[in-house]
Amino acid sequence: MRILVAEDHRILLESISMLLSSIDGIEVVGKYTNGRQVLTALEVEKGIDLVVSDLQMPVMGGIELTLQIRAHFPDVKICLLTVADQPEAIKEALRAGADGYVLKSAEREDLETALKTICEGRKFYSDAVLMQLAHDPVQELNPAVDKPQKITITQRELEVLKLIAQEFSGTQIAEKLFISPTTVETHRKHLMQKLGTQTTIGLVKYAIKFQLI
CATH class of the missing domain: 3.40.50.2300 (Response regulator)
Known part of the structure; x- marks a missing residue:
């Protein structure tokens, strides 16, 4: 290198x-x-x-x-x-x-x-960087759904969310979970809809905030 x-x-x-x-x-x-x-x-x-x-x-x-x-x-x-x-x-x-x-x-x-x-x-x-994003007062999440008890995340969606937070690509996630890249993107879209965010940062912030990862 x-x-x-x-x-x-x-x-x-x-x-x-x-x-x-x-x-x-x-x-x-x-x-x-x-x-x-x-x-x-x-x-x-x-x-x-x-x-x-x-x-x-x-x-x-x-x-x-x-x-x-x-x-x-x-x-x-x-x-x-x-x-x-x-x-x-x-x-x-x-x-x-x-x-x-x-x-x-x-x-x-x-x-x-x-x-x-x-x-x-x-x-x-780094973890310290992700924590700073998680505690950013400028929320990217929808306040209407900004509570975990109001959202049902499937086990597969949680697996995808964890890998997204670790910065794996859609193709890499598909390989790890033995599913197609199209299915990964479907799970990503569902997560964004459920969590009320349009960005990967929003997904990661939610996951850290509620200790999903």
Whole structure:
């Protein structure tokens, strides 16, 4: 796994790079202090699998870098490693297309799991990040159905909900549950209807809030 690291604080940049380099299978190819430098490096360095970036940096921060990578280097994954735990910052990163969002307070094992999960083609948001979304006062759920006792979720729907919350794709969920991708999407639609949300974040927030996962 070939990685570029972006962090504007040089001591942290060196520390993060050393930590990542100590993980089996990871090679830190370049270290940069802003997103613009990362984009320049991606033009030159081929075969980069992943960018690990801070959220707030001068010249170009993590959100803009994410948007640029999605637009110009769609095969490159990006994980934001940051102290920003505000729900709005997290949701902005999700909308931009970040593959992962990990807080700098996370354990080494969490970061290692995040990188491996992302490179397997799935998204990763640490437990602390999901809890921030779950406790976001700006509710995405329909207040009329925002109580578990008012909703009947089947065992199969619960299984699908748990896998959705773990960021498995529809195809991967189908394989795990031995059902068709079409059936997975039907369960997803039913869950969204029952829970009164139109987004995956809404499903995850509900699942965490009522301890379904």
